[in-house]
Amino acid sequence: MQPVPHAADPGNRRILLVEDEQTIAGVVRDYLATAGFQVDIAGDGFTALSVAATRKPDLVILDRMLPGLDGVEVCRRLRLTMDVPIIMVTALGTEDDRILGLETGADDYVTKPFSPRELVLRVKSVLRRSIPEFAPEPPVEIAGFALDPASRTVLQDGRPLALTAREFDLLAFLLRRPNQVFSREDLIKAVWGWDFGDLSTVTVHVRRLREKIEVNPATPVLLKTVWGVGYRFDAVLPGTRPASEAGEHAVT
Template sequence: MKKILIVEDEPNFARFLELELRHASFEVTVAYDGTSGLAIALEHDFDLILLDVMLPGMNGFEVCRNIREHKKTLIMMLTARNKVTDKVTGLDYGADDYIPKPFAIEELFARMRALFRRYEHSEQTLSALSFLDLNVDLNARVVTQSGDSLTFTKREFDLLAVFMQNVNLVLSRDNLLNKVWGHNTEVETNVVDVYVRYLRNKLGSPGDEKYIKTVRGIGYVMRL
């Protein structure tokens, strides 16, 4: 059963969406302001977030931007503001789709199905990652180097996968900590340095930065 988060401040409309989604066999959570919506979105995993723009506490654009810093959850913006600039802003902040109010519930469901299909296809495409002589199968959680299998702990694998998914992007220690350990972790950022050292050792490059390079004062990057 797919999980949906509705962030909508108009109670009657939120209730309407909740009932329609539950009738369609979705598991539904509702938040009525931006601040609580963001907290719920970060604390729990959802398949899709239906996010209004005009929200008390924090507007939908800011909620979307904050979610995108930590998660890849599908986000569809819902709003009565049908201006092109608003649509562009929502998409630039990381939304996956944008539907103006009022809309027919059938259109919403059709857009949701399209998003799920697109996401599932991209997940299958991105399940196999490679960099230099490294190959990672995310589904099987297998790492090979020049054809030889390597063994990693769960945390080491997750950290390596983040680097493999973000080749050429500089990742801060805070960003890596959030992606691998979770945003609510009490672990200090220096644990990232420890695990990068573990990865370098297991990849056979303890004395150099063949795979993972240090960016002084910021974090790390996987690049040639």
């Protein structure tokens, strides 16, 4: 009997590469193919949406600057129709540009010029966290949340939440560790798997997550900022104090 392929094996994963520069597209395609991925290429935004709808990729590598329809708009439209992990590639290195991509719904970003090997590692990292393993962690039920790692679904008070891959990972990490404070450095290592990186990535994902789980994201009561330290998911458990008694500031 042939062994069943592991859910995260590259050979089972299809990547949509959206890049209008043929030389870059060719190099990246070759590196991904060597790593065992199946690769489709789109040279503009409208083609990318069409290919994504028909080929159902497991991950999209999306250039920020595209003819016809730019990467930010492609990302927005993809988020309306499918929950596919997106890595945005940008030649614009400003923090505002990176944050725009993340706020639009990208799970990760890479800045040009980049190493194709690094990009392949980022692809593997995102897929590893977005595709269930054979033996996933057990479900979590806490503070009105019901999270199932096997199906990568989460309910809040019985209502399903539409989360990106990284938002799900971040929420899952925090739900398993209620009332503990984590710095942005802690979170980027634990959730993103990076030893170093742009900490604004964490800030943006926290903001996006608050918009989906908080009644008033401007004054969060679940995902709190501990001033000068980091973030904490507040859940009142036996032997713990409510956040209102902790004397800590909630700052966005």
